[in-house]
Amino acid sequence: MKRILWLLGLLGLSLARGDELSARLIVLANSRQPESVALARFYTEQRDIPETNVIALPLPVEESITWRQFIDEVWRPLQDELYRRGWIEGTASSLLDPFGRRRYAPSGHRISYLVTCRGVPLRIHHDPTLPRLKDGVQILEQFNRNEAAVDAELSLLALGNHEIAGLVGNPLFAQRGPLTLDAAQVVKVTRLDGPTWESARRLVSSALAAERSGLIGRYYLDLRGPHAEGDKWLQTVHRQLEALGFPGDTEETAATLPSEARFDLPVFYFGWYADNLNGPFAKEGFAFPAGAVAVHIHSYSARTLHAPAEGWCGPLVARGVTATVGNVFEPFLEFTHRPSLLLRALSEGRNFGDASYYALPVLSWQAVAVGDPLYRPFKAGLEEQLERVDLLIPELAALVRLRQSNLLALRGQFTEAIGLARAALRSARAAGDVRLEEEVAQRLKKLETPEAPSSPTVLVK
Numbered sequence: 001m002k003r004i005l006w007l008l009g010l011l012g013l014s015l016a017r018g019d020e021l022s023a024r025l026i027v028l029a030n031s032r033q034p035e036s037v038a039l040a041r042f043y044t045e046q047r048d049i050p051e052t053n054v055i056a057l058p059l060p061v062e063e064s065i066t067w068r069q070f071i072d073e074v075w076r077p078l079q080d081e082l083y084r085r086g087w088i089e090g091t092a093s094s095l096l097d098p099f100g101r102r103r104y105a106p107s108g109h110r111i112s113y114l115v116t117c118r119g120v121p122l123r124i125h126h127d128p129t130l131p132r133l134k135d136g137v138q139i140l141e142q143f144n145r146n147e148a149a150v151d152a153e154l155s156l157l158a159l160g161n162h163e164i165a166g167l168v169g170n171p172l173f174a175q176r177g178p179l180t181l182d183a184a185q186v187v188k189v190t191r192l193d194g195p196t197w198e199s200a201r202r203l204v205s206s207a208l209a210a211e212r213s214g215l216i217g218r219y220y221l222d223l224r225g226p227h228a229e230g231d232k233w234l235q236t237v238h239r240q241l242e243a244l245g246f247p248g249d250t251e252e253t254a255a256t257l258p259s260e261a262r263f264d265l266p267v268f269y270f271g272w273y274a275d276n277l278n279g280p281f282a283k284e285g286f287a288f289p290a291g292a293v294a295v296h297i298h299s300y301s302a303r304t305l306h307a308p309a310e311g312w313c314g315p316l317v318a319r320g321v322t323a324t325v326g327n328v329f330e331p332f333l334e335f336t337h338r339p340s341l342l343l344r345a346l347s348e349g350r351n352f353g354d355a356s357y358y359a360l361p362v363l364s365w366q367a368v369a370v371g372d373p374l375y376r377p378f379k380a381g382l383e384e385q386l387e388r389v390d391l392l393i394p395e396l397a398a399l400v401r402l403r404q405s406n407l408l409a410l411r412g413q414f415t416e417a418i419g420l421a422r423a424a425l426r427s428a429r430a431a432g433d434v435r436l437e438e439e440v441a442q443r444l445k446k447l448e449t450p451e452a453p454s455s456p457t458v459l460v461k
Contacts, residue, residue: 019048020112021112021113021351021374022047022048022049022112022374023049023050023053023112024110024111024112025047025049025053025111025112025113025114025115025373025374026053026055026082026087026111026113026114026115027040027043027044027049027053027054027055027114027115027117028040028055028056028057028078028114028115028116028117028120029054029055029056029057029117029119029120030056030057030058030059030061030117030119030120031056031057031058031059032058032059032061032119033061033119035118035119035197036056036117036118036119036120037054037056037117038197039117039118039119039192039197039200039201040054040056040115040117041054042201042204043115043117043192043204043372046204046205046208047204047372047374055078055081055082057073057074057077057078057081058073059073059074059119059120059121060073060074060121061119062121063121063122063123063304063305063306064121064122064123064124064125065121065123065124065125065150066124066125066127067099067124067125067127067130067146067164068100068127069121070121070124070150070153071099071100071101072100074120074121074150074154075101075153075154075157076100076101076102078154078157079101079102079104079157080102082109082111082157083104086110087109087110087111088104088106088108088109088110088111088157088158089106089107089108089109089110090104090105090106090107090108090158091104091105091107092104092105093105097161098131099130099161099164101161103161104160104161105160106158106159106160106185108158108184108185109157109158109185109187111158111187112188112353112373113187113188113189113190113353113373113374114154114157114187114188114189115189115190115191115192115372115373116150116151116154116189116190116191116192116193117191117192117193117200118192118193118194118197118200118305120150120191120193121150122149122150122151122191122193122302122304122305122328122368123147123148123149123150123303123328123329124146124147124148124149124150124153125147126145126146126147126329127146130146130164130165131164131165132144132165142332143166143167143332144165144166145165145166146164146165146166147328147329147366148328148329148364148365148366149302149327149328149329149365149366149367149368151189151190151191151367151368151369152189152363152364152365152366152367152368153364154187154189155186155187155188155189155363155364156168156186156187156363156364157187158185158186158187159182159185159186162364166364167335167362167363167364167365168362168363168364168365169361169362169363170186170357170360170361170362170363171183171186172186172188172357172358172360173357173358173359173360173361173362174341174358175358186357186363188353188354188356188357188373189369190352190353190356190369190370190371190372190373191305191368191369191370191371192204192370192371192372193305193306193317193370194305194306194314194317194318194370195305195306195307195308195314195315195317195318196318199317199318199320200317202317202320203317203322203323203370203371203372204372206290206291206292206320206322207290207291207322207323207352207371207372207374207375209290209291210290210291210322210375210377210380211291211375211376211377211379211380212380213290213291213380213385214291214378214379214380214381214382214384214385215267215268215291215377215378216265216267216289216385216392216396216399216400217246217264217265217266217267217268217289217292217399218246218247218248218249218264218265218266218267218268218399219241219246219247219248219249219266219267219268219269219270220248220249220250220251220257220261220263220266220268220269220271221234221237221238221241221248221249221250221251221269221270221271222234222250222251222256222257222269222270222271222272222296223235223238223250223251223252223271224251224252224253224254225254225271225272225273225297226272226273227333229333229334230272230273230297230333233338233339233340234270234271234272234339234340236340237270237339237340237343238250240340240343240344240347241268241343242406243410244347244403244407245382245403245404245405245406245407245410246267246268246403246406247399247402247403247406247439247443248268249261249262251271256271256272256273256274256278256279257271257279257280258279258280259278259279259280259282259283260280261279261280262435263279263280263281263286264433264435264436265289265395265399266288266289266292266294267288267289267291267292267293268292268293268294268343269292269293269294269295269296270294270295270296270339270343271295271296271297272296272297272298273297273298274296274298275298275300275311276309276310276311276312276315277296277309277311277312277315277316281315281316281319282309286319287319287320288316288319288320288321288322289320290320290322291322291377292320292321292322292323293321293322293323293324293342293343293346293377294316294321294323294324295324295325295326295337295339295342296312296316296326297333297336297339298311298312298326298327299327299329299330299331300327300328300329300330301313301326301327302314302326302327302328302368302370303327303328303329305317305370311326312324312326313325313326313368313370317370322371322372322375322377323352323369323370323371323372323375323377324369324370324371325337325342325356325359325360325367325368325369325370326367326368326370327366327367327368328366328368329366330366331365331366331367334361335361335362335365335366335367336367337356337359337360337367337369338359338360338361339359341355341358341359342355342356342358342359344358345358345359346376346377346378347378348378349376349378349379350376351373351374351375351376352369352371352372352373352374352375352376352377353369353373353374354373356369356373382400382403382404382407385400386400386401386404389401393431394427394428394430394431395427395428395431395433395436397424397427398424398425398427398428398431398433398436398440399424399436401420401421401423401424401427402420402421402424402439402440402443404420405417405418405420405421405424405443405447406443408420409447414447417447418444418447418448421440421443421444421447422444424440424444425437425440425441425444428440
């Protein structure tokens with residue numbers, strides 16, 4: 001039966017839904033930190049994951065570790081345990097490779113996702129004493145290094161031993177058809193981590209809350225950064241969010257969002273390029289609504305996850321974000337998560353675990369995904385929200401109606417769009433939200449003019 005499930009997954013025919021994914025999800029905790037094990041147990045309870053799927057190992061307690069620590073205390077013990085329990089299949093040897101890893105010949109694995117809990121080390125420092133890639137390998141000098149994200153290395157647990165220096169192409173990147181053999185071998189890893197144990201737990205509870213209610217809010221985009229290619233990515237994200245009907249605002253100067261910018265109910269944020277969290281995020285009392293997805297592109301956005309104001313990923317989690325991605329060391333732009341692909345996969349109904357690997361070009365490098373891999377932001381769709389819109393508080397009801405009005409207008413159904421916009425305006429007035437009332441009124445005025453816009457062409461690649 002195990003073999004059948006693996007082959008189905010290889011062919012892109014896996015059951016791949018809810019209970020079946022939870023049953024095959026592995027949770028890694030640090031047995032040297034009781035809170036890490038407690039976080040793992042909390043997650044298994046919330047997602048109906050078998051308790052036996054928790055693997056608690058005596059891991060280093062530091063966020064940043066050496067390669068020797070990683071191989072001896074993380075990689076080898078975890079790989080041995082996964083083989084022992086039958087999660088990875090193949091043949092084992094008592095021999096070690098030049099780096100100290102056991103020589104395995106994997107033939108497949110049954111793991112839907114591997115979740116690393118707070119307490120599991122985050123990153124591995126560069127070790128100049130370890131062998132570099134051979135001279136015959138075509139690679140730029142800046143990539144012939146071995147610093148890496150722990151999670152990015154663990155993605156290769158079932159692929160056989162690989163070179164430590166450099167990076168490995170991700171066979172799941174932008175993959176939409178049946179899985180190739182290499183793609184089926186990748187172990188998809190996300191992390192429950194943050195500045196506090198409570199913020200790490202909230203990644204789970206807010207995901208569950210958002211799946212029940214659906215995403216209701218606005219988007220905010222910071223469109224200009226230091227490279228034209230990244231600007232193009234975010235322009236595509238802008239078109240995608242507009243096509244999804246969400247109202248929102250954009251910042252189009254070289255600066256990041258100013259502190260005084262409107263920033264209410266941000267369910268989506270994408271931007272760049274600052275060392276540390278700033279702007280409206282840093283205002284006292286700011287918090288994301290449940291389910292929010294936020295990404296700030298920066299070379300070291302996840303250099304630590306335990307500081308509430310250093311970098312971006314940790315501070316975003318501290319303020320209640322539900323899913324984010326980042327980098328532990330310099331990745332170079334082309335090897336970061338592609339925000340447009342991440343949003344595309346999520347909006348198509350994929351969960352965060354699948355979407356983060358769909359959007360990531362390389363493994364064995366610097367990327368980390370922070371959040372519950374099972375989280376599906378669009379599990380509850382707009383139709384469900386409209387069915388219970390009268391039960392929502394007026395502010396949320398106005399945003400649901402405004403989003404539907406925007407979608408109707410994109411389809412050329414202007415009469416229906418105007419009716420929804422008028423209902424949204426009544427809700428905004430009932431909420432007493434002046435900015436929202438002005439936004440809806442301006443949208444209604446635009447719809448009621450004879451020059452109502454036609455549906456645009458939306459690019460998602």
